[in-house]
Amino acid sequence: MLSGALRALFLWLSNRRWMARVALATPLLRRMPLRFVAGTTLDSAVAAVRALNADGASATLDVLGESVSDRASAERAAAAYVATIERIAAEGLDANVSIKLTQMGLDLGVDACLEVLQPVVEAGDRHGIFVRIDMESSAYVDRTLEVVARLRDSGCDIGPVIQAYLHRSPDDVERLAADRVRTRICKGAYAEPPEVALQERGAIGDAFVALVERLLDADAYPGVATHDPDMIERVKDFARQRDIGSDRFEFQMLYGIRRDLQRQLLAEGYRLRVYVPYGTEWYPYFMRRLAERPANVLFVLRTIFGERG
Numbered sequence: 001m002l003s004g005a006l007r008a009l010f011l012w013l014s015n016r017r018w019m020a021r022v023a024l025a026t027p028l029l030r031r032m033p034l035r036f037v038a039g040t041t042l043d044s045a046v047a048a049v050r051a052l053n054a055d056g057a058s059a060t061l062d063v064l065g066e067s068v069s070d071r072a073s074a075e076r077a078a079a080a081y082v083a084t085i086e087r088i089a090a091e092g093l094d095a096n097v098s099i100k101l102t103q104m105g106l107d108l109g110v111d112a113c114l115e116v117l118q119p120v121v122e123a124g125d126r127h128g129i130f131v132r133i134d135m136e137s138s139a140y141v142d143r144t145l146e147v148v149a150r151l152r153d154s155g156c157d158i159g160p161v162i163q164a165y166l167h168r169s170p171d172d173v174e175r176l177a178a179d180r181v182r183t184r185i186c187k188g189a190y191a192e193p194p195e196v197a198l199q200e201r202g203a204i205g206d207a208f209v210a211l212v213e214r215l216l217d218a219d220a221y222p223g224v225a226t227h228d229p230d231m232i233e234r235v236k237d238f239a240r241q242r243d244i245g246s247d248r249f250e251f252q253m254l255y256g257i258r259r260d261l262q263r264q265l266l267a268e269g270y271r272l273r274v275y276v277p278y279g280t281e282w283y284p285y286f287m288r289r290l291a292e293r294p295a296n297v298l299f300v301l302r303t304i305f306g307e308r309g
């Protein structure tokens with residue numbers, strides 16, 4: 001009950017631009033995201049990826065930012081992604097990129113977004129680096145899948161994320177499985193009403209596993225994005241029963257979360273990709289991480305005040 005209310009509160013706060021401005025302008029608060037974000041610069045992100053690669057994990061780099069409302073800002077974000085891809089290639093890192101389309105101008109229209117994305121997907125193609133398109137709130141799902149489909153039709157190595165909590169997701173996954181599109185499945189991180197999304201943890205878990213199984217059966221190399229040990233065991237069991245090798249899917253987790261489980265999966269010989277966000281626009285991303293686990297607030301308070309003393 002209390003954790004449900006806190007979840008709603010943090011998701012509400014994640015959309016408050018004035019709170020973001022306060023947080024970014026306050027030196028003490030700028031320490032908040034340290035555990036969940038690799039740093040504010042590309043150099044800090046590259047250092048984090050190198051460390052992950054040394055441990056046997058691959059990475060996906062996220063240049064933090066979303067809900068951009070003018071073309072110039074969207075183009076600046078796209079340029080940051082091109083620089084990220086060039087750097088991944090130059091350093092020979094085992095990494096790809098994850099992008100939010102509202103950062104690439106999706107609110108300006110699908111065509112504008114495709115134009116902004118063009119240099120990014122060209123850089124990906126040039127260096128053979130896969131481009132993952134994150135999924136945002138339900139209002140964006142149709143447009144996001146349209147952008148992915150149009151880029152795939154033009155030959156780009158690109159794939160979407162599908163959120164297990166959405167009622168529509170089995171149909172979306174059916175289409176993606178038919179084309180063997182490399183898709184990440186996650187539970188879903190936004191506040192959605194019951195008409196749009198499952199609300200109950202057990203039902204979301206069952207939906208998650210069913211979607212992953214469909215993509216495994218289609219041999220579509222799904223990304224199994226969760227820190228939930230129960231989901232992970234159920235996916236491992238299914239793969240074992242069907243004799244699906246550990247090279248035909250990958251587990252994915254967020255930077256700084258369940259590092260114990262990350263190490264365990266690697267030790268067991270499974271593939272693991274860690275989502276590494278970097279940049280200054282950390283506020284909404286960070287609030288969603290608090291919403292997923294309100295106890296993180298205690299951890300954050302320790303980070304802020306503990307290290308001051």
Ligand code: FDA
Pocket residue numbers: 133134135136161163186187188189190225226227228229252253254257258274275288289290292293296
């Ligand atoms: P669940 O929330 O049940 O957590 C299981 C356990 O994991 C918890 O008991 C706790 O131990 C640990 N845990 C989970 N979240 C934590 C946190 N924030 N801090 C500390 N511990 C935590 N969503 C979306 O809508 N669109 C997207 O594109 C993506 N992309 C994405 C990529 C990757 C690689 C991951 C791992 C996740 C996403 N998500 C996402 C987020 C996803 O939808 C979901 O909100 C989180 O993964 C939390 O759900 P879990 O499946 O981890 O289970």
